[in-house]
Amino acid sequence: MFDRGNFRSDLFNGIMASTVFPSLADVFTEAILTEDIFQSLDQVSSRAMSETMESVKGLNENDFLNQHVLSEEKAEVFFNLLKMDWEASDIDFWTGNIFSKISCFHDNGNESAQLPESADSSIQELTQPDDLMIPLMWPNVYGDQGGETLVVEYEIEVPPEETGEMIYANSPGSAGDISDFSSEPENDSSCGGSDGSSPMISYSKVEVKTEPGLDEQRQAAPYLPVQAILSPYEEEELEDYNDTVIRHKKRRKSDAEYIADGRKRPGRKKGQTSSVYHLWEFIRDLLHDPKQRIIKWENEQEGIFRVVKSSEVAKQWGNMKKNREKMTYEKLSRSLRYSRKEGYFEDVPKDEGYPKKLCFKFGPKSHGWKRL
DNA sequence: GGTTTATTTCCTGCTT
DNA sequence: GAAGCAGGAAATAAAC
Structure with missing residues (x-):
């Protein structure tokens, strides 16, 4: 199911990171959570620039290349700086204007470049974060045949101007989630409250021109390790x-x-995910259910949880997947280990007092587990 | 119908 | 010895 809140955060991370280091967008996306960005952005406007500049000292490329080095605090400071920079440029990033910036960026960094006049025949409707992220991060990959134009349709929630309040869509079904938008308007139309008391939903469509030639990108970014490109x-x-x-x-x-x-x-x-109900989503939703006693948080802020009744969790997962009695905790845990390899879960930190058994941690590709 | 994703199933060996 | 963990290998359903 389309997760609007995370789409927005991934979009934001990707755009910001693409502006600075295109190949590092994934690092940012993994390191920074929705609330860290949007809450910090609300607080930053009055902060002294000099103070922020002072606290960002010491950041270097290695910090951004290593998600374990990049602390949330440093990330917040860095994003605050970017926000200020963008505000100073009079760029309203809650509107489609942001995409003209990105489009220009991918047009060999020529700021004066214009959006393509029209899309070519390969119009695609993109609904997943990676649909946009991957072309932005890897413009050459999808342009091997001389470049192509992707049409990206998206929606962004615009906060009321007077209050600046923002509703965070978390997981599907949560407050603020509008998963069903079967009647999407065409280009640059808006709907929703216009009296300044409720958020507005802005629908837009943008064309992203991709460029051929991975070698050129490597030559243009010699400071990055080959693996990063x-x-x-x-x-x-x-x-x-x-x-x-x-x-x-x-x-x-x-x-x-x-x-x-x-x-x-x-x-x-x-990276393109299907509409299948995933194991990590099942566990996330289970953890959000206050009535259940078969799985519990060890550290919700860190995404660390513990399976209390392994056989019951397996049974419910089996019911969900319609194979009932056949599912066992052994099989479920094998799936979980595969999911860990894919990034939906990750290793629980050692030597921090967490149980050695039945204890797991959500990974960078999972989302919506943290209450905002 | 070929390919990829996300499991599922079965297994061996190891650790708690 | 039981339960759980780690991961290889192959199979499978659904998505594309």
């Missing part, structure tokens, strides 16, 4: 290569091979 598929291929060295794993076709065959790579894009 690999395309998602190249990363896979590197993994495959490394695996092959070890145990002759079945090799996956490269993009170049598909293009040579004159066809598009089939299947989902890397």
